[in-house]
Amino acid sequence: MARVDVRPDGRARDRRAVPLLAICLAVGLTVVAVPVRATAAPAATRVAATEPAAEPGGDTPTAEPTDAGPVPTEAPPTTAPPPQTTPPAAPTEPAATTAAPPETAPTTAAPTTAAPPPVRPPAPAPDPPASPAGVRVTTDDITLTPAYWNAPSTVSTLRVTITNTGTTPARIRLAYTLPAGLTDAGTRGCAAAGGDGEHRCGEWASAPGARFSALLRVRVAGDAWRRMPLGGSVRVTANAPGANAPVGDDEGFAVLFPPGPPVPGIRVDAGEVSFDIGGVASGLDVSLDNTGRVDADGRIEVILPAGVTVPAPPAGCVPVTPDRTRCELGTVAAGRGARLRLPVSATPEAQRRAPLAGAVLGQLDPPSGRTRQVQMSFRITAAAALATPVAAPPAPTGSQGVLAADAPAGGADGGDGSVRRTAVLLIVISTLLVVFALALAIASLRRRLAAPGGGPTTAPTE
Template identity: 80%
Template sequence: MARVDVRPGRRARDRRALPLLAIGLAVGLTVTAGPGWATAAPTAARVASPATEPAGEPGGDTPTADPTETEPVPTEAPSTTAPPPETTPPVATTEPAPTTTAPEQPAPTTAAPTTAAPPPAPAPSVPPVRPSAPASTPPAPAAGVSVTTDDVTLTAAYWNAPSTVTTLRVTVTNTGATPARIRLAYTLPAGLSDAGTGGCAPAGGGEHRCGEWASAPGARFSTLLRVRVDGDAWKRMPLSGSVRVTATAPGVPGVVSDNEGFAVLFPPGPPVPGIRLAADAVSFDISGGSSGLEVRLGNTGRVDAEGRIEVVLPAGVTVPTPPSGCTTVSPARTRCALGTLAAGRTAQLRLPVSATPEAQRQAPLAGAVLGQLDPRSGPTRQVQMSFRITSAAALATPVASPPAPTGSQGVLAAEAPAVSDGGGGGSVRRTAILLIVISMLLVVFALALATTSLRRRMTAPVTGPSAASTE
């Protein structure tokens, strides 16, 4: 019987090539999967490492005063009250909107149908409305605070009293993600003084400083500042003040702050018969433009009179182009002659108003209008009042890098320290790339070895059958 003679050396090489190919492929697959593990482990360690640090307790070693403040402050905070309701519109819910469907078919009865009419066609199905995904909101900063103020608004009773005590509502919000210690300071203009607000003390120059509150993240509360307005403060109008809050948080470096102004609004007066004065508020939009100031002067007397209006504006607010009949007395004062105003008639005047960006950021502010009637017979009648100046730029969030919410005149967010991995991320990536290259080389080597062995086997001469023994 004939048989093929295969040399023992070649058979041994074939047997060795297959195990080497299998080993090379296994090593390559194992090392290729390894970089994923090597990359995931350091990442998990970095994420979990902050949790191992002890969390700071509110009011630990956080300083209770700004680094620049050296004067003593009250140790007790002013009393708080419920804040006013939010004025922002409610957030739309994600519930699907109601859909209109075809009229509902009558319920089937238990009696058999009398005709063989086909069943009514089903109502067309309306695909359900999928709720839109909620808009992603940026995470709250580690520390943040905002303040809003009302105005000191006086009634007509002010003209009958030597002084008037009123309140100024201040609303504070902890906009950060951690508990904070919040302090308040406010500055009153000339003619106004503190009327005994608990937890606050004068610091000179019309400034008052108050004790601090311990505030939880997202907490919102109000406090009422008692203010006394002198009986002759109207002679100094327009009058404006400001409120400032600062906050510190455990584990967050630096101090965050926010401030907002408030206006002192006087009613028309002192009351004089025969004259009436009114002025609308001035509002600047986000682009810095305004609709102007509208003033109305009425002659309620019985004789004709020459009318005149004088507008006094705060610093940074001007009348850029006075209309016909008006002259600029000073950058803050514009005088307009209205001519003869008949008895029982009212003159209306609109003046363009502009403001610098700094003045808009300090809003709300106050301006003043003086109206005068000089009749042909009788004494001159004069009355004055104040009006409010607001700006959308004081409430908007400017585009900045890094972003800092402004609240009113600019909430200064605490700068978070940059997180560094100490170069660990780069070494992990280099190690992963090196392992991938090595695994690829091993696979190529195993494939080359197997290919060479198979090629030698296919090209080797085949020996002929050996002659069988004749014996």
Template identity: 75%
Template sequence: MARVDVRPGRRVRDRRTVPLLAISLAVGLTAAAVPGWATAATIPARLATPATEPAGEPGEEPPTADPTDTGVPTEAPSTASPPPETTPPVATTEPAPTTTAPQEPAPTTTLPTASTPPPPPSAPPVRPSVPAPGSSSLPPVGVRVTTEDVTLTSAYWNAPSTVTTLRVTVTNTGAAHARIRLAYTLPAGLTDAGTKGCADAGGGDHRCGEWTSAPGARFSTLLRVRVSGDAWRQMPLSGSVRVTATAPGAAPASDNEGFAVLFPPGPPVPGIKLEAGEVAFDISGGASALDVRLGNTGRVDAAGRIEVVLPAGVTVPAPPADCTAVSPARTRCDLGTVPAGRTAHLRLPVSATPEAQRQAPLAGAALGRLDPRTGRARQVQMSFRITAAAALATPVASPPAPTGSQGVLAANAPALGDGGQTSSVRRTAIILITVSALLVVLALALATTSLRRRMGAPVIERSPAPAPTD
């Protein structure tokens, strides 16, 4: 019988197949991970590269202000401790997130030997204003301003004029040291009462010196204003405050916010009482409501009437019954007879344009009148506050993207200015991932084929050669 000679080469090849498959699989997995590393290391490194052209030559002094502009003070107003952060109005939609600035000392006041001229005070910037993304590779500049109101007490009615303060809080929301300059506009009947570091620019506008502020710094300043004794005749009265932040080589940022001048009910007259609530617009910008109460504290019945005066951009879209729109800004409502010792309640729907909401807080005025059958008519008026959540939704400057040494790609990294480089990196990553996947599939196919061959091959044993016969 013929012997079957099975060479050991096939078994040797089978034993070598498994290590080769393991090596191929490891290479494929490694290649699949390489594109992520390459992309994460390439893009942030390019993002973190500073501009090749500096803003100015080393050692060169920045440009100085126009020598003819003598209205800009060379000293910044004094600073004070800022008030605690307040909770924004309830909104139907989640507003833009706000960050709590770290506790830092008040910024140092410096003499602005060289500064960027402030924006024209006659045209306040639209809130919010943020530097355009990708405009500079340097840390972004950001600033936010909040104001309180000029609130007068009942002592106002006994003085020819009243001096009070307006608190303004400024926050450096950027990631760079910035020079912050402040300007404000006072309405008719209000004048500056000698705020140190600020100067009159005409037309109710005022300009102040600048502060040098660190990233995240938050501080307040108090503006002294004088309210004339007859300013109540021109209510409602509102003003505005504007801030501008600049840094070398970075795009400037600005913000503005209004403030209301709130008068108490008056001039005081016996037998009548007036109350007006606050109008608040949520983040949706939909219509709100104003509640006004007119009380007859006298001894005889009287016919009641309420007039509401609203600022520009705020209107009563659908006056209720017994109410008439005297003008776009004035609505008159007849309440009928108000018995002695009773209070009449009026609720008006109020709407505002997006521009008016961005300029909030604003002020409106309510006038109440009681006309009895006998005796003299009694009339008082007061201011009420108009707020909007849209005025608080100011986006802060984005923090710088992480560098390549961190080994990850920031999710909010800004897009590269060169779109060709971005698409090239993506194409390379896709190609590497595809090749890695093919290698893994090929390795699995080879492993499967090898196992099938080994399981289906016949078992052939070597028989010892027969002993030679004599």
């Protein structure tokens, strides 16, 4: 019987090649889509982290519940503020250079133990809503001239400069504390509030970014110099619609006396002490001059405010009390002088309250005759006081597990480095798969064109 052998033609081979080509293309497109989604998801998360939280509405009462006494209904008169000065910038530490660890080839051996499941941290507490109120205060000093020694009392002015650093109009109130020996000389819009030199003033209506000054009239008693060093403080409070609570700022001021009371034959001088942003002081330079005609034994005493000390007194100096250091200078010849430099340190709180005042007391004791003594104040400043963060709306922060848009994650290359490398690797693999699928399709078409057409063939009869 004749046997018929039917060979598959080109169309049958094409039907088998088409499913293979479709499978390869589907796998390639799937692999390409995976890195795209992987890289897009973190970007969306970072953008969402920068959206500020909604602010609650409503007005906040402007009265301070903790203050007692009458509240003045009139605000002090304002004047043009002094030119702004840029506070010293904090030194920036050089970025640490870290070398990326060498990449090791992955091992094919399977681990012997399964990794423990990841432990999810507890959900963080929600961030407090941002406050639209903000305020900043700066003060000058009360600087007295030599005319102070010829008057029973002296009236001086204290300039206070206030800046609305918030984003909304606010009601700003001022309060200040005067040290012993100083009283208010009739500042309009301000009144005494209890004892201990406390005073309060009326409110200003301030627009966002507004900056203005007020002059406080202060009377200095003729014997106030006996209590030096003297200093006070100024506080401001801002209330704004939408703020959960009032915000405030404070700063100290110094009362600077000239050398005196004037005594012939002696002169004393002291330089300003300045703390840099790192809390290191320039030191205190003191000089005592014998302007008389007779040699005398010299002595200097340095009196410092609370929180400021002389950590390592030089030779000839000893601490008498925590705030007082005494230095014996030996014999100071007539027409000559003695110079001294003392190291000074201060606590962070004392630096934050700057400017402060210290005092220097100089004494000359001749072998015969009356002891001569004179004293003066000197100023203590700190860069930390100028760099104190201003009360202002805090910036929104991302919750745990959400990255901020400009905050890279840990690692030498940032948190997106491994994701980016994985995406590139998957794109390369998918490209190779697509190329392989196209090669199969081209080979199939070539075989189809090269194969001779023909029908069924009949095998020879046995």
